Amino acid sequence: xxxxxxxxxxxxxxxxxxxxxxxxxxxxxxxxxxxxxxxxxxxxxxxxxxxxxxxxxxxxxxxxxxxxxxxxxxxxxxxxxxxxxxxxxxxxxxxxxxxxxxxxxxxxxxxxxxxxxxxxxxxxxxxxxxxxxxxxxxxxxxxxxxxxxxxxxxxxxxxxxxxxxxxxxxxxxxxxxxxxxxxxxxxxxxxxxxxxxxxxxxxxxxxxxxxxxxxxxxxxxxxxxxxxxxxxxxxxxxxxxxxxxxxxxxxxxxxxxxxxxxxxxxxxxxxxxxxxxxxxxxxxxxxxxxxxxxxxxxxxxxxxxxxxxxxxxxxxxxxxxxxxxxxxxxxxxxxxxxxxxxxxxxxxxxxxxxxxxxxxxxxxxxxxxxxxxxxxxxxxxxxxxxxxxxxxxxxxxxxxxxxxxxxxxxxxxxxxxxxxxxxxxxxxxxxxxxxxxxxxxx
Ligand code: HSE
Numbered sequence: 001x002x003x004x005x006x007x008x009x010x011x012x013x014x015x016x017x018x019x020x021x022x023x024x025x026x027x028x029x030x031x032x033x034x035x036x037x038x039x040x041x042x043x044x045x046x047x048x049x050x051x052x053x054x055x056x057x058x059x060x061x062x063x064x065x066x067x068x069x070x071x072x073x074x075x076x077x078x079x080x081x082x083x084x085x086x087x088x089x090x091x092x093x094x095x096x097x098x099x100x101x102x103x104x105x106x107x108x109x110x111x112x113x114x115x116x117x118x119x120x121x122x123x124x125x126x127x128x129x130x131x132x133x134x135x136x137x138x139x140x141x142x143x144x145x146x147x148x149x150x151x152x153x154x155x156x157x158x159x160x161x162x163x164x165x166x167x168x169x170x171x172x173x174x175x176x177x178x179x180x181x182x183x184x185x186x187x188x189x190x191x192x193x194x195x196x197x198x199x200x201x202x203x204x205x206x207x208x209x210x211x212x213x214x215x216x217x218x219x220x221x222x223x224x225x226x227x228x229x230x231x232x233x234x235x236x237x238x239x240x241x242x243x244x245x246x247x248x249x250x251x252x253x254x255x256x257x258x259x260x261x262x263x264x265x266x267x268x269x270x271x272x273x274x275x276x277x278x279x280x281x282x283x284x285x286x287x288x289x290x291x292x293x294x295x296x297x298x299x300x301x302x303x304x305x306x307x308x309x310x311x312x313x314x315x316x317x318x319x320x321x322x323x324x325x326x327x328x329x330x331x332x333x334x335x336x337x338x339x340x341x342x343x344x345x346x347x348x349x350x351x352x353x354x355x356x357x358x359x360x361x362x363x364x365x366x367x368x369x370x371x372x373x374x375x376x377x378x379x380x381x382x383x384x385x386x387x388x389x390x391x392x393x394x395x396x397x398x399x400x401x402x403x404x405x406x407x408x409x410x411x412x413x414x415x416x417x418x419x420x421x422x423x424x425x426x427x428x429x430x431x432x433x434x435x436x437x438x439x440x441x442x
Contacts (some may be wrong), residue, residue: 004037005320008100010065010091011080012045012052014133015105018305019078019312020054030313034320044068068082069095071239076101076319084108096120096128101322103315105132105308111206111222114213115339118331127322128331129315134207135160135284135309138300140315143213144288145333146281151290153215157253157440160265161192162282162302163198164230164250169280172238172247178231190282190303200229201250201265208252211286212263217334223344228266237435240357240387240406241269247277251440260345269355270437275299331420343394348415353439356407356417358424359432364418366429368404373423377416382408408439 007023009016023030023038031037044062062068069091070079077095079102080178082090088109095102097120104110110117110133121128131141135158144156159165167181182199185191197203209222230250241248246269255262270277275297279285284302289295301307320327332339367386374381387404409417421434 001368002036003286004039005034005316006039006041006072006075007078007316008042008044008062008068008074008076009040009078009080010044010068010087011082012043012054012056013080013082014305015308015312016043016045016078016080017052017054018254018309019080020056022309022313024055026313030317031322034317036320038316038320041073042068042071050334062121065091066094069100070098074100076103076316078102078316079106079109080312081422082106082108084112088101089113092117093120096124096126099124099126101127101129101319103129103312103319105130105312107133107203107206107210111209111220114210114220114332115336116437119336121328121331121334125328127319127328129318130210130331131315132311134210134307135286135300136302136304137310138284138286139311140286140298141209141214143296143298146329148290148292148293149333150289153256153288153290155255155289156211156215156286157251157255157276158211158286159249159276159279160204160248160252160282160286160302161198161201162284163195164201164204164281165279165284166190167199168230168233168238168250170243171233171235175235177235178233199231201227204250204252204265205263208254208263208265211252212254213332213339216256216261216340217338218261218340218342220332221261221344224263224342224344224428226262226264226266226347230267232433232435233267233435234435235439236387236404237355237357240404241355241437244355244383244385244408245272246270246355246439247272248437249276249279251276253440257308257345257349257351259349262345262347262350264347264350267437269353269437271442274442288317347417348413350414350438351411352441353411354407354409354417355435355437355439356409356421357435358405358407358430360403360405360429361431362403363429366403367405369427369429370407370424373420373427374407374409376423377412377420379412379416379420380410382410384408
């Protein structure tokens with residue numbers, strides 16, 4: 001057996017604790033598979049005296065994660081602190097600069113500084129692994145970085161946030177309000193400390209930025225993402241979508257188009273018989289359309305201590321198996337100097353079908369005027385139906401019987417839809433905010 005690999009773990013929250021326990025519990029299996037033992041030789045966290053559900057009694061304690069990262073007693077630094085700046089970034093940089101391999105689960109750090117960190121990893125000849133940063137336990141990074149090397153990816157998309165999927169699933173299954181479902185998600189510990197991050201789509205956007213770079217070999221462009229969260233989705237949207245054969249999911253989509261790369265996070269209509277529509281509760285899923293292999297869909301737990309620790313342990317095992325002094329594969333699948341610049345496709349050029357739900361006053365001619373406004377923009381309608389709203393009208397006295405018009409369009413452009421909606425609004429028949437949800441092709 002070779003010499004053990006010495007590991008330093010910074011951050012002992014849910015994931016860090018699960019990782020320590022996993023490495024202890026599976027020490028024999030890991031040693032057999034890696035050809036050497038995995039030893040946790042140092043740990044660091046904010047509070048030394050806090051009660052923890054893991055055994056770190058034999059492990060050297062570091063108050064400062066940067067000192068742990070630089071320690072001559074570790075070969076591999078595990079960053080589970082979180083946050084795009086501060087100790088997480090400083091300690092990862094310190095580890096790479098001192099020639100330590102790094103494993104991180106930190107999507108925010110990679111989305112913002114991934115290229116800088118991968119550059120350091122290349123410069124110092126070490127590995128930067130981050131399987132756990134996207135979709136938790138699903139091995140999507142290795143799949144994209146290694147297994148699909150011979151493919152050109154056309155689109156990668158998925159359910160990248162378990163909290164949003166949980167909320168949408170419960171709203172649909174139980175007819176509950178968004179607020180009630182969010183409270184439950186927080187109670188169950190699914191939501192991030194600040195739920196805005198989940199429900200406004202930022203968490204998905206961080207993950208998407210990483211997938212986009214792997215998919216298209218471009219530099220990470222986390223500031224170039226169109227983001228809409230799920231806070232405007234109502235039960236009326238969900239039921240209307242279902243009647244028309246769709247389900248609403250918060251998707252992150254990165255897609256190659258003639259005018260550049262689209263990166264977008266928004267509530268999306270997916271055909272109810274598609275694989276992605278079947279993914280419920282906190283489960284994540286990622287679909288990849290690639291030219292040689294075709295479509296792949298992977299699903300599984302996107303968060304949680306054990307699932308995330310499983311991905312981190314897999315990354316550590318890869319490092320343990322790597323040969324000292326050998327060239328390591330690039331962190332983002334393409335050497336840094338060969339990454340392409342990012343060319344953003346404008347959202348108004350986005351092409352696709354649209355779901356529109358309009359709350360209107362019950363007057364003669366409204367239906368016709370909506371159809372006319374669509375026709376003016378050359379938008380072809382696939383269906384147009386009228387519904388009774390289950391929601392309270394904001395203006396019940398003036399408008400005792402609010403009606404809903406629900407439209408599904410054939411493929412058109414975002415620009416055309418936005419113009420049509422502006423014109424419909426100016427006609428004065430709407431009694432509530434128009435809802436527009438993009439339809440994603442299977
Ligand atoms: N809060 C995230 C989610 C998990 O709900 O999926 C970590 O990214």
